[in-house]
Amino acid sequence: MGDIGFSVLFPVFFSAAIFIIPPLVQGDLSYSFPEEMKRGSVIGNVAKDLGVDLNTFSSRKARVDIEGARKHYFDIRMSTGELITSDRIDRESICEKQPSCIMKIDLVLENPLELHRISLRVQDVNDNSPKFRQNLIEMEIRESADKGNRFSIEEAHDADIGQNDVQRYILQNNYNFGLAVDSNKVELVLEKNLDREKQRDVSLLLTAIDGGSPQKSGTVVIHVTVLDANDNAPSYSEWCLGVLLSIC
Known part of the structure; x- marks a missing residue:
């Protein structure tokens, strides 16, 4: 009988304890x-x-x-x-x-x-500027490269997120190259053929811009060395000199 009374009263005591303790x-x-x-x-x-x-x-x-x-x-x-x-x-x-x-x-x-x-x-606030890993990117491209060829460039990084992250790139106006950007993949596009005899080096300025207000930007210099291709026939004087040397 004592056990039955305790079992009946225990839920009452337990509920009261929950109610009293905040x-x-x-x-x-x-x-x-x-x-x-x-x-x-x-x-x-x-x-x-x-x-x-x-x-x-x-x-x-x-x-x-x-x-x-x-x-x-x-x-x-x-x-x-x-x-x-x-x-x-x-x-x-x-x-x-x-x-x-x-x-x-x-x-x-x-x-x-x-x-x-x-x-x-x-x-997030726009407190960081886009940054390239290096201040200078060195590239070598043969003068025989075809128009339309693409050359990958490492993209800029921004510690901010969303609209404050990198939104677009601008390539300095130049004679030979354009820019293609797709899903943060940045590429130089050869639009006009290179000619090493006219220009052995090409320097380009690439700018990354975020979407913050005010906007922040970062830049990198791309230095292209134009490699020689055998695209010129020997001149007459060079041919004569070659004949003389073979006789000697």
Whole structure:
């Protein structure tokens, strides 16, 4: 009989315990803000958004803990309940080229103890310029190369993402070459035949431009050495000299 009474009363006690003990983890908050904000910039007012009385906010010793972060990027302004930046936030160093950059922090309140999860989406700004791996690209092309031949060029890279990444290329006006770009594949296109006897070297300036506002760009010099082909018959004087040398 005692066992039956306990089994009947246990669910009642268990339900009462759940009702009395408040949950430690509350609903999430989410904010979005651009990278590179100045220290002390306001991200959002957590006290207001959580409905916490500002008069008791400070006495509850509000603090933030950041998951997996070496730096203390955020802080709480006790007088206003605002979440602010306490260090420079560089999106590229945190998330690299990932399309979405989200930082997770915990807001802790005491008396009573509460834990609020906050998601922070770091927005990309155009703070990087396109860069080529080298300042100078050396190429060798035979003067006998046919028109329409293509020659690959290593594309530029930009640490930013989306519209702030590289969007187009511009090749300096020149007599021999055009430019073809397809899915980040960059190629020089020979549009007019080379003639080493007229020009042994061709220097071209290639510019990569991103889509940010304002736009940023990077350049590389392409130096083409025109290799000789046996496209000229010996002149009469050269033929005579050859005959004389064979007689001697």
